[in-house]
Amino acid sequence: MSKKSAPTSSSDEPGEKSPKKSRRKLILVVAVVLVVAGAGAYVFLGRDSGPKAPVAGEVLLLEPIQINLADNHYLRVKLALQLTEEAVEVDGSKALDAAITLFSGRPVEKLLAKGERANLKSELAAELKETYEGEVMDVYFAEFVTQ
The missing domain is CATH 3.30.479.30 (Band 7 domain)
Structure with missing residues (x-):
């Protein structure tokens, strides 16, 4: 009996990533950037500075x-x-x-x-x-x- 080897795809080779993994990382990085940008905007633009001094x-x-x-x-x-x-x-x-x-x-x-x-x-x-x-x-x- 001869052993049949499973077909190898180019994505299974060491050093290369599958498209699914790279998409997840991209989405994760974009989400982190959006959260940081939103927090920065809140701090510098729209933050409530506490009670206002009386006029x-x-x-x-x-x-x-x-x-x-x-x-x-x-x-x-x-x-x-x-x-x-x-x-x-x-x-x-x-x-x-x-x-x-x-x-x-x-x-x-x-x-x-x-x-x-x-x-x-x-x-x-x-x-x-x-x-x-x-x-x-x-x-x-x-x-x-x-x-």
Whole structure:
């Protein structure tokens, strides 16, 4: 009996790839390139950069108030609230209450210490941003007089 050898095709030779395998690799490479290109486009063109910074609206000037300090001194302060563009009819009573709470009973020397007014202003601004739920973005001292 003679052995018949199976017909050999050119694709079975070592070093050559079948057309099916090369098509799969091509499709895989194209898919990877498309995914990378899509991710790049998202990052550079359409990515949501997170919460947007509020846009400044009008400044609401409040009436001045007197706050009792320690040792029979007082502070006369007039606040101005920097509102956001979206703010609608902001009531200044919450801001005045927060200022009274923050300043009441403090020694006048502490208020006049270098940098302390800026620290208290930052603390008051943070409190107002939370209290007004984003309608107030900053606070200014339009008047700050101690006696």
